Amino acid sequence: MKPLFLSVLPLALGATTFTNPVLWQDYPDVDVFRVNSTYYYSSSTFAYSPGAPVLTSPDLVNWTPVTHSVPTLNFGPRYNLNGSGSAYVKGIWASTLRYRASTDSFIWMGCVESSKTYIWSSPAPRNTSDSNSWKWTSQGTNPACYYDCGLLIDDDDTLYISYGNPRISVAQLSRDGTRQVKTQTVYDPGSGTTFEGSRLYKINGTYYIFATRPADAEYVLKSTTNSPFGPYTAKPLVNRISGPLSSAGFSHQGGVVDTPDGRWYYVAFMDSYPGGRIPVVAPLKWTSDGWPEVVTDSKGAWAREYPLPVPNPSIAAGPGPEGTDLFPGPALGPQWEWNHNPDNSKWKANSGLTLQTADVTTDLFAARNTLTQRILGPKSAGTFRIDASKMRDGDRAGAVLFRDRSAYIGLWKDGSSAKIVLVNNLTLAQSSWTTSSKGSVAATGPTLTATDDVWLRIEADITPAFGSNTERTATFSYSSDGKTFTKLGTASLANSWQYFTGYRFGVFNHATKDLGGEIKVKSFTMQLVK
Template identity: 25%
Template sequence: MEYLLKMKIMKRYLYPMIFSFCLSAGLKAQQQKVWGDWTVWGEQAGGMYMNPVIPSDYSDIDCIRVGDDYYAISSTFQFSPGMTVLHSKDLVNWEICGNAVEDLTQIGNALNWNVMDRYARGIWAGTLRYHNGRFYLFFGTPDEGYFMTTAVRPEGPWEPLTPLLSEAGWDDCTAIWDEKGNGYFVGTHFADGYKTYLFKMAEDGKSIDRKSAVLINEGSGREASKLIKVDGWYYLVFSEHKPGIGRYVLAKRSRKVTGPYKEEKQLALPSVEAMEPNQGGIVLGRDNNWYFLTHHGTGDWSGRIVSLLPVTWVDGWPLLGKVLDSKIGTMKWSSDMPFNADEKLSIRRSDDFDGSSLASQWQWNYQPRKEFFSLSERPGWLRLKAYRPLKPNDLLKAGNTLTQRTFRKSENDVVIRMDISHMENGQKAGLCHFSSQHSAIGVVKEGGNRYLEYRENGKMTKGAQIHSRYIWFRSQWGLDGKSYYAYSIDGDNFTSFGTPYQMVWGNYRGDRIGIYCFNDNGENGFVDVDYFHYR
């Protein structure tokens, strides 16, 4: 009886105390999370979510709300189609609803397959706005200047690009319309001391008055501007970088859109341990609370991943994340779900190539040579036709590489099935990872025979001769970003090949996974890809 009484006391009093202590310790551990070491992310049970919400390279985020829907954009640099558009119902679960710039040669020929001269450049950060029943997208490239396009639906079709300012050295733009319908455009001249100017803009967003420029901000790497209006105040939200301290978010405010923007407030600490969350969009949620959808700005192999921070208004300023006693925000790894949507959206990764067009997660490395790939010549398969790279045997100079973003998750398993029976001498094809460096597992045809090949940057390792018509390639990696390649001739039994490859950050991008096909000898041969399964 005494034993039973003790057990009842423990169950009633001690066990809840232990549970509460463990829960508290768990939440504390979440707040002190080691960068990249997340086994869970996104929406969780019990009405919570864990950052990141997208553990993948969706950089230079901006976010708006239209009715009950949220839309965001992410920069794409030299990848085509450009400027990815995302959609969400709850700010945590996202899907890709399209890409806004179908033809990168509208920006310049350097983004085409026959030049390929815009690594680390191309489409940088932009801003997404909704005005009078239309979506407006503004963005900059560091070499060509500012551009805009507009659409009735975020999925498109988007209008051909309109140049706004054909000058090099500008980045990170934003736009706004006042209550009278007057348009204003903000851009940063990073080539001249990071000076940020406000321009008058046409109501249709298709031109800006260069002579109307008014200086509203400058210094310390200040960029990533977003102009919003809340409760009669115009807020210029931006980031700043100081050597030895890091990058963090600030805001200026004014009662007039034209300024002056004299009041200034730092909204968050650099949170260096969390890779400096700093660029994004502040948006009012469906729950009437405010949120900051942001990327983490210091790159590693997974790129600039996306987190959602609650916003607390203190003394008329939007503080980001967890608010400290000193009235400044800092990184917050978990919070309550902004909304419980019935439909849980997700970013598509796998593809069986059954459609008439490529799924929206795919992007070519540079503007592709469209007649050299097909989804119709062999229905249900992607046909990649080979042609010469700009530099012999250089994957980063080969213009027929189809890519998508990799994810930083505990377990990643990508398998492709490839028909290699129509390869020609000099041709190479397979599965690759790349940013500024690369690795790949594939097949090369030489002297009428096909051989396995592992490549890591300029070093090639030749493997066994392949006699089968079909071959499967696999890449597996975890939170450490180390890829292990393997191949199979039956789709069931895989054999490791090549050395483990550490994915890297480069050209302002995280790692990409892709399918490549080129021929150093000429426009000869092709491969067919049955599927790309990303588990």
């Protein structure tokens, strides 16, 4: 059974234009392609699990998460957060996903921790929008690290992959991708310049590599021969182009994709902290000698509004990010990700999400089974309805604003009663990504003695403030009936980019004394607020 997720789509029926960003959520390191009438989008997740989410769209504008290419992070013990340290800011960076017609399957590849490249695949499901239809399995590893890679499955089914930093290389792979047949550096941007985030394409018989100059430009490398190994010449596609949002970074690092009628689009992201990196779309035009150019507005900027790429799609769009999840079970919806690989023996979904305590710790960053979801911008509220009647003495549970600087509104169980608290300034040190502060109680609410449900709400402002000293705020409140909420306090949101991932709503439950307690999350609702 698919999780119930009611939603509101971002476009009105009959719309002929769309507005950037197309999805105001943190989906960075775009890899995008089309199979028939369906567009696919793959993104980074770092240490969050499952990893490498896949979204689908009928029109390049309405995007819906449908699966994860990496259901379990099989990268080592610290990705389990079970005493071997943590993997925050490690894990899945810019990876690649493609459909392979010869095997009717999808293949994902990604280098982890500059070590080796992991490979996962799934047979093409009959219903791509059904998360249960995807069957991802590990296909082993390639001993080479294809950093920030882009996979091309050529016309003859040969696998090529572009990769590298600061120079761009191309490798030919064995049929299953686990061995390197040949590799060659194909472009050196020169001293003092770095290219990365490369994507390799074959368009009208010509090989192209799209690569970013972080974090403000995208370049196009065009092969001068009929070979993926070049040589290549380069031209900027976008270079510090303004728009479409203020107080955000430059649109860059992404991929290109065509429509069935032969029009091309560039899908990139903007650094939009504290919310993360969010996708934007622009049409491409082509010069007579085969170079793509981004269509800009009258001021030469990335336009806020463009005509719809597919005005009347042949397939319906999936649900948008607003709505309520009742956790009907047994699986979680593809919009959810744990802070690391979870302890699957300590949770279940069945008419609500039961979270048993999985760790005895006073450090939230070290606690397993914190479940997170990307915040919807520019401002939204995340509300968890929680049955806390089975918490035990010393247990701590609640709703968290999760990032390297976190805050939460939660329940601290002491004896037979639980008090509502606001805890802020939980912090990871940027140098090591280990806990530097476990936080402190900033405010205290009422003590609960009954077994009634409690609603915990976080209202977060993730309007871009990138590169400024402005810190957005979040408001924390609670309710005993789900209708009338009492504000407990606020917290500021960090604008720094070094953690890469943007802020998320999350729910947690861990012990500080003994295991055995649990909470039941009866629902989660995310809705935009003005």
